[in-house]
Amino acid sequence: MPESPVLTLRGISKRFGAVQALKDFDLDVHPGEVVALVGDNGAGKSTAVKSIAGVNPPDEGVITWEGKPVTISRPHDAQNLGIATVYQDLALCDNLDVVANLFLGRELRRFGVLDEVRMDQRARELLETLSIRIPSVRIPVASLSGGQRQTVAIARSLIGSPKVVILDEPTAALGVEQTAEVLDLVERLREQGLGTILISHNMVDVMAVADRIAVMRLGRNNGFFDKRSTTTEEIISAITGASDSAVTRRQARKREQEEDR
Amino acid sequence: MRRDRGRGPSGADDAGQEPAPGAVPAVDTRLLVREEGVKGYVDEFRRKLRSGELGSLPVVLAVIIIWTVFGSLNSTFLSAQNLSDLSQQIVGTGMIAIGIVFVLLLGEIDLSVGSVSGLCAAIFAVLNVLNGMNEWLALLVAIAGGAAVGLIQGFFFAKVGVPAFVVTLAGNLAWNGLMLQVLGTSGTVNIPSESIVSKLYSTIYHSPAAAYVTAAVGVGLFLTASLLDAGRRRKARVPFRPIAEIVLRTVVIAALAFATAYILNQYQGLPLALLIFLIVLVLLDFVLRRTTYGRRIFAVGGNIEGARRAGISVPFVRMSVFSIAGTMAAVGGIFLAGQIQSASQTSGGGNLLMNVIAAAVIGGTSLFGGRGTVWSALLGALVIGSIQSGMNIMGVSNAVQFMITGSVLLAAVVVDSLSRRTQKAAGRA
Numbered sequence: 001m002p003e004s005p006v007l008t009l010r011g012i013s014k015r016f017g018a019v020q021a022l023k024d025f026d027l028d029v030h031p032g033e034v035v036a037l038v039g040d041n042g043a044g045k046s047t048a049v050k051s052i053a054g055v056n057p058p059d060e061g062v063i064t065w066e067g068k069p070v071t072i073s074r075p076h077d078a079q080n081l082g083i084a085t086v087y088q089d090l091a092l093c094d095n096l097d098v099v100a101n102l103f104l105g106r107e108l109r110r111f112g113v114l115d116e117v118r119m120d121q122r123a124r125e126l127l128e129t130l131s132i133r134i135p136s137v138r139i140p141v142a143s144l145s146g147g148q149r150q151t152v153a154i155a156r157s158l159i160g161s162p163k164v165v166i167l168d169e170p171t172a173a174l175g176v177e178q179t180a181e182v183l184d185l186v187e188r189l190r191e192q193g194l195g196t197i198l199i200s201h202n203m204v205d206v207m208a209v210a211d212r213i214a215v216m217r218l219g220r221n222n223g224f225f226d227k228r229s230t231t232t233e234e235i236i237s238a239i240t241g242a243s244d245s246a247v248t249r250r251q252a253r254k255r256e257q258e259e260d261r
Numbered sequence: 262m263r264r265d266r267g268r269g270p271s272g273a274d275d276a277g278q279e280p281a282p283g284a285v286p287a288v289d290t291r292l293l294v295r296e297e298g299v300k301g302y303v304d305e306f307r308r309k310l311r312s313g314e315l316g317s318l319p320v321v322l323a324v325i326i327i328w329t330v331f332g333s334l335n336s337t338f339l340s341a342q343n344l345s346d347l348s349q350q351i352v353g354t355g356m357i358a359i360g361i362v363f364v365l366l367l368g369e370i371d372l373s374v375g376s377v378s379g380l381c382a383a384i385f386a387v388l389n390v391l392n393g394m395n396e397w398l399a400l401l402v403a404i405a406g407g408a409a410v411g412l413i414q415g416f417f418f419a420k421v422g423v424p425a426f427v428v429t430l431a432g433n434l435a436w437n438g439l440m441l442q443v444l445g446t447s448g449t450v451n452i453p454s455e456s457i458v459s460k461l462y463s464t465i466y467h468s469p470a471a472a473y474v475t476a477a478v479g480v481g482l483f484l485t486a487s488l489l490d491a492g493r494r495r496k497a498r499v500p501f502r503p504i505a506e507i508v509l510r511t512v513v514i515a516a517l518a519f520a521t522a523y524i525l526n527q528y529q530g531l532p533l534a535l536l537i538f539l540i541v542l543v544l545l546d547f548v549l550r551r552t553t554y555g556r557r558i559f560a561v562g563g564n565i566e567g568a569r570r571a572g573i574s575v576p577f578v579r580m581s582v583f584s585i586a587g588t589m590a591a592v593g594g595i596f597l598a599g600q601i602q603s604a605s606q607t608s609g610g611g612n613l614l615m616n617v618i619a620a621a622v623i624g625g626t627s628l629f630g631g632r633g634t635v636w637s638a639l640l641g642a643l644v645i646g647s648i649q650s651g652m653n654i655m656g657v658s659n660a661v662q663f664m665i666t667g668s669v670l671l672a673a674v675v676v677d678s679l680s681r682r683t684q685k686a687a688g689r690a
Contacts, residue, residue, distance in 0.1 A: 075570075076572070079572075087570070089566070090567075091564060091566050091567035091570045091571075092564065092567055093559070093560045093563035093564045093567045093568065093631070094563055094564065094631075095559060095562065095563035095630075095631035095632055096556075096559060096560060096563055096631075100556060100559075100560075104556070104560055104567070104568070104571040104573070105568075105571030105572040105573055106571075106572070107553050107556060109553065112552070113551050113552060114551050114552060114553060114556065117490070117493045117494050117497045117499060118497065120494075120497070120499045121497045121498070121499050124499065142684075
């Protein structure tokens with residue numbers, strides 16, 4: 001990597017009672033890089049992300065931000081550093097319009113009064129740079145499609161000019177077309193020099209946009225892969241922890257059937 | 262979304278900006294966008310009706326029907342005198358209903374406002390009339406009392422986590438008890454007609470100029486604000502309301518304002534109570550729609566978790582809103598006391614609570630939170646007030662009045678629920 005990482009995690013551990021949810025977890029995020037964080041259910045992806053986002057501060061380990069060690073103990077700390085998180089449930093207010101949602105909690109004001117004109121203008125600029133297509137910035141979020149809502153939620157995370165964006169399963173509930181829209185948006189985040197952590201279960205999506213893939217298994221790192229020099233099979237065997245698993249057996253069976261034909 | 266209908270500065274369409282070369286057009290072709298001109302208006306109106314965005318249309322229809330029915334049954338109903346009296350009578354209910362609108366915007370309910378209004382009227386009467394406290398100070402203490410009561414209830418709701426319904430139901434009884442305690446053995450305290458509370462209600466500016474100037478100032482402010490806003494938007498190259506639309510809106514508002522002023526002048530003139538009510542409405546409408554605080558109320562009413570994640574202090578918003586409800590209940594209670602020139606053991610009782618909640622809901626504020634305006638307090642109070650006034654003129658008994666008012670409330674909630682269902686189906690809720 002030519003540039004030094006913007007965010008570095010070293011030896012992050014987290015216990016919940018008797019459960020060691022995260023053990024010696026390492027991760028680097030560079031500017032302009034999409035890092036996919038993959039792993040089975042319960043592998044510790046959410047715990048890792050929550051420790052970065054300040055929701056569940058880690059018990060041990062060092063988080064380094066732009067070369068300096070930092071403590072992230074509250075969501076607010078993460079936001080102040082420049083880490084934005086888009087959770088799976090989006091947390092949009094359906095009754096408010098797109099502009100109001102984008103600026104919720106950090107409204108622009110003029111003489112102490114909401115500056116709708118400037119918010120409108122900034123919202124349009126932002127959506128345009130990201131090539132986000134929504135019918136109008138003044139319609140309630142309720143009338144947007146799932147993909148549009150996801151893009152609005154991602155756009156909202158960019159209002160505070162973050163340097164790292166964490167996307168938790170952004171394509172989970174989306175159709176083909178909408179998934180493509182969101183993946184386009186992820187690529188645009190990379191073009192703008194942001195570091196992106198993408199959590200996903202969908203190998204096709206991961207292989208489509210990620211530069212590097214960090215695999216987690218049972219709360220630990222289980223390998224880092226460069227997208228250009230790896231295969232889906234390799235990643236899947238890292239996720240499941242063995243070259244012999246339900247997934248590989250199924251694939252082998254399929255291959256045999258193909259060859260038989 | 263209304264503003265997105267505007268024609269862009271360079272005659273471009275709704276995107277308001279020239280698309281960059283090669284960029285995809287920002288407007289989805291499937292979107293139904295209002296066309297320019299009168300036809301566009303009608304189309305937009307039809308689309309809104311179909312998707313259940315009824316706004317204040319049902320309540321305006323209700324007022325027209327009620328006035329037509331009572332007007333045809335008895336000519337005194339539409340007389341200048343009766344309408345002037347009506348404009349004063351709705352103030353007490355309307356003020357309390359404003360507080361209910363705030364609480365409903367959070368998707369909560371406050372069942373204590375009736376008792377709180379009675380309590381605060383009693384506080385004023387006992388302090389000022391019986392104990393000789395300065396009347397302005399007594400007024401301030403009474404209203405601050407309402408705010409404090411609301412804050413206490415808000416604390417139990419927001420911080421302790423007791424459902425608002427239960428907190429305020431308990432409050433309804435407890436504050437009523439406190440009022441009886443405050444009134445003590447006296448039972449009823451008469452408020453002299455020269456007292457400020459009586460004057461707040463009974464003062465009428467007899468000069469015809471008062472009503473007309475008020476109407477002109479109101480219309481002028483609206484027009485100026487609309488033009489300034491459109492100007493800034495045009496400069497910022499974002500869609501703005503076309504001049505024709507601004508003029509049309511101004512004409513409608515001017516017609517209503519000057520017609521009201523004319524009717525008031527036919528009788529005695531502009532009542533102070535109505536003027537104060539209108540000023541409070543304009544101020545609180547501004548707070549709700551133009552300030553960060555108002556935006557936060559809508560956000561909490563729309564999605565609590567979303568509001569929390571956006572860094573909004575949900576407990577603060579909740580406690581302050583309940584405090585506003587208490588304050589408005591106190592203000593309304595003062596006006597009601599001024600109306601009957603006394604504070605008694607029955608103050609704030611009877612069907613007052615039912616009427617104020619009905620007023621807020623009939624006016625178009627949703628029971629489900631996140632949708633509504635303070636103007637629904639005015640419209641709803643007008644409906645409730647008109648029904649009561651009409652039935653009093655007709656000599657209808659209380660029994661029947663209760664049943665009819667109850668039916669109107671049910672009808673309003675049915676309209677709210679149905680329009681919400683239609684909105685959901687049309688993807689607007």
